Amino acid sequence: MKKLIAIVSALACVMSLAACGSSDDSSASSTASSQTEQTASSDISESEGPEKNVESIRVTDAQFDIYTSNTYLSTGNNGFVRSADGITYRAYIPVEQYDELEYCFYFSNTVDSTYNKGKPVYVGKEGGEYTIEYAAVYDGGTSPDEEPTNKSDVTFGGESSKSVAANETYWSDPVTIDIPQDHYLVWEWKLTGKEIPCNKMSNLTSATADKTGEGNFEYCDDIPLPVFIGAKRENVTNRVMAIGDSITQGCQTEFMKFEYWSAQIAQQLGENASFWNCGLGWARTSDLSTCGNWLGRSLNCDTAIVAFGTNDIASGEYNGDGGNKAEEIIAYLEPILDQLKAADVKNIIIFNAPPEDFDEEKEAVRTEYNEMLKETAEKYGAEYFDFASYLCDPETPSAAKFGGHPNGEGGKIVADAFMEKYASLFE
Numbered sequence: 001m002k003k004l005i006a007i008v009s010a011l012a013c014v015m016s017l018a019a020c021g022s023s024d025d026s027s028a029s030s031t032a033s034s035q036t037e038q039t040a041s042s043d044i045s046e047s048e049g050p051e052k053n054v055e056s057i058r059v060t061d062a063q064f065d066i067y068t069s070n071t072y073l074s075t076g077n078n079g080f081v082r083s084a085d086g087i088t089y090r091a092y093i094p095v096e097q098y099d100e101l102e103y104c105f106y107f108s109n110t111v112d113s114t115y116n117k118g119k120p121v122y123v124g125k126e127g128g129e130y131t132i133e134y135a136a137v138y139d140g141g142t143s144p145d146e147e148p149t150n151k152s153d154v155t156f157g158g159e160s161s162k163s164v165a166a167n168e169t170y171w172s173d174p175v176t177i178d179i180p181q182d183h184y185l186v187w188e189w190k191l192t193g194k195e196i197p198c199n200k201m202s203n204l205t206s207a208t209a210d211k212t213g214e215g216n217f218e219y220c221d222d223i224p225l226p227v228f229i230g231a232k233r234e235n236v237t238n239r240v241m242a243i244g245d246s247i248t249q250g251c252q253t254e255f256m257k258f259e260y261w262s263a264q265i266a267q268q269l270g271e272n273a274s275f276w277n278c279g280l281g282w283a284r285t286s287d288l289s290t291c292g293n294w295l296g297r298s299l300n301c302d303t304a305i306v307a308f309g310t311n312d313i314a315s316g317e318y319n320g321d322g323g324n325k326a327e328e329i330i331a332y333l334e335p336i337l338d339q340l341k342a343a344d345v346k347n348i349i350i351f352n353a354p355p356e357d358f359d360e361e362k363e364a365v366r367t368e369y370n371e372m373l374k375e376t377a378e379k380y381g382a383e384y385f386d387f388a389s390y391l392c393d394p395e396t397p398s399a400a401k402f403g404g405h406p407n408g409e410g411g412k413i414v415a416d417a418f419m420e421k422y423a424s425l426f427e
Contacts, residue, residue, distance in 0.1 A: 058299035067230030069276035072266035077197035106228035112294035113283035130193020140184035244307030248279025252405035259408030264415035286317035309353025326369035348382035
């Protein structure tokens with residue numbers, strides 16, 4: 001019964017802007033304004049998809065027109081810090097375009113997706129009140145072994161500190177910094193508060209915290225970060241966004257190698273495209289279909305890669321009664337596709353569910369879902385990318401040849417196949 005209610009709620013969310021919570025998902029920035037409606041049809045297909053009267057929940061801050069993502073590192077919220085008392089957090093961010101750029105950072109004080117079984121981290125959980133004591137960006141050099149240099153203070157409404165309310169979204173002020181070729185951008189800030197949404201970084205990059213104030217930075221997997229690291233990149237004409245679970249985020253790949261499929265695609269794009277990784281560990285399609293800020297902000301793109309299925313099959317929706325069936329996952333996916341269409345996203349590319357060494361029952365669901373997904377993609381005028389076929393041997397399609405979280409070898413195979421098929425989109 002819980003599962004039925006959850007699916008009905010997800011489908012209903014696209015019928016009412018109030019049901020999706022637009023006021024809480026709008027930025028507090030005084031410079032926010034509505035974007036001009038785009039009129040371009042899909043570059044991939046002329047199909048307009050199902051005729052539905054859907055109101056877009058896209059977060060329409062003007063900064064999303066000015067700034068585009070400048071990293072393929074995922075920075076969404078799939079966890080929270082229970083309590084921070086003057087803790088300084090530091091993360092090394094790989095950048096796509098180097099040299100001197102103007103940056104602007106966007107934040108959401110809400111958990112985006114469900115982690116594990118949802119206790120205590122679940123989709124839509126409001127963050128608590130917290131205080132930013134200071135924030136800064138640095139030139140991080142070529143590795144965390146180097147001391148960061150060229151500190152540039154980050155301010156908020158002209159102030160070095162900020163009090164953040166529960167469920168608030170906000171922007172930093174613009175800040176300019178020069179990041180030389182092959183150097184990292186370092187994000188650093190000092191926070192005090194409770195239940196602060198964060199990213200479970202899963203050892204993808206150097207993420208540390210100084211809990212004593214003595215400059216002793218130690219490993220910290222749960223790290224609060226901006227959910228959008230934007231830069232003013234003049235040549236970008238195609239903003240690529242990938243949204244999905246830990247496989248998109250890149251979990252369980254080698255430390256600071258950035259070899260997961262989404263990063264390898266990003267590294268093959270030319271200067272006319274940017275890449276925004278919105279993947280989060282343990283995420284489900286049912287999380288995204290709740291129409292929260294995670295979906296709302298991600299709609300600011302030209303090309304959307306949607307890659308879910310694994311956690312839907314294995315765990316199902318938050319507060320549900322177990323893994324979802326194929327038709328239930330499709331029911332959660334369709335409101336997401338409706339929103340991508342309503343936001344006039346030009347290109348929609350849907351990845352199928354990869355092999356996960358599932359038992360017989362769950363493998364049957366994965367097979368059925370992937371077949372149903374072909375019809376769904378066609379219905380919406382979207383591309384169907386056979387992600388799974390590149391990650392298995394044809395003789396054993398259920399076996400995860402490169403691991404449940406594909407390693408660097410699997411990531412390269414996928415990225416090369418993707419670029420071979422879609423290179424024309426990014427020229």
